């Protein structure tokens with residue numbers, strides 16, 4: 127029996143810039159059911175696990191490494207992923223190009239982690255911009271009272287469902303997070319509930335310790351996932367898309383003109399390295 131994850135071919139059929147750091151991609155996952163021949167389950171259509179924080183691996187053209195993205199929505203064969211574009215990155219740089227529409231990509235079968243314990247009466251969700259898609263989908267699929275702490279650099283008031291009580295937090299800096307401190311200051315509701323959190327890995331490690339040692343939560347009552355690693359592993363690069371995007375919009379430029387500015391600044395930065 128093969129232990130390889132099932133893979134699916136997909137085509138990028140839509141791309142929308144939601145904000146300075148968030149790009150929505152719509153993939154058609156019904157394009158080539160034969161991809162992954164020899165792997166158990168090959169040929170089966172892509173389907174949701176039904177777990178609201180489910181994610182897929184995404185392999186973009188010319189690459190063999192995957193990066194993980196939350197299934198923001200799946201309607202028929204249309205799969206929506208919301209991709210954070212940060213300072214530098216394999217998927218980031220691909221997703222930033224408007225001409226990624228039409229590209230063929232590979233995705234892996236979805237997996238999920240969210241697991242509400244029986245008896246939970248409330249939900250608390252905490253995360254940065256990479257966790258926003260999962261927090262939105264979780265909040266859309268529950269009737270429980272839900273509080274969300276979202277540490278995001280962009281203005282996205284309509285992204286989360288209005289029934290959730292949302293606290294928006296500015297990140298302390300580009301590519302930085304202070305969520306561990308935020309969680310340590312939270313007032314916890316009475317009774318049993320479920321705490322879900324995702325974001326930068328060092329912050330998540332600190333929170334796991336806090337939940338175990340200070341809050342003494344049983345492990346069935348929380349789920350804390352490192353979605354990306356900051357700090358020492360960052361590669362050198364100076365051009366951040368956020369300010370270029372904002373300046374371009376303020377100047378009334380089209381998306382193409384803004385990306386031309388970005389390309390020019392990136393070329394200048396590379397030439398100086």
Ligand SMILES: Cc1cc2nc3c(=O)[nH]c(=O)nc-3n(C[C@H](O)[C@H](O)[C@H](O)COP(=O)(O)OP(=O)(O)OC[C@H]3O[C@@H](n4cnc5c(N)ncnc54)[C@H](O)[C@@H]3O)c2cc1C
Nearest residue numbers: 194195196209210212215216217218256353354355359360
């Ligand atoms: C289960 C799961 C679900 C996820 N869901 C989403 C999602 O829905 N949307 C989403 O955008 N991301 C999501 N992520 C996070 C995403 O996989 C990582 O951010 C990934 O590293 C991005 O790949 P990249 O190719 O752009 O950058 P990489 O090539 O992986 O990294 C390049 C550099 O950028 C740094 N970096 C990576 N991510 C970030 C970031 N977010 N902010 C600042 N610096 C960063 C790295 O430290 C590295 O130095 C998820 C991760 C997991 C594990």
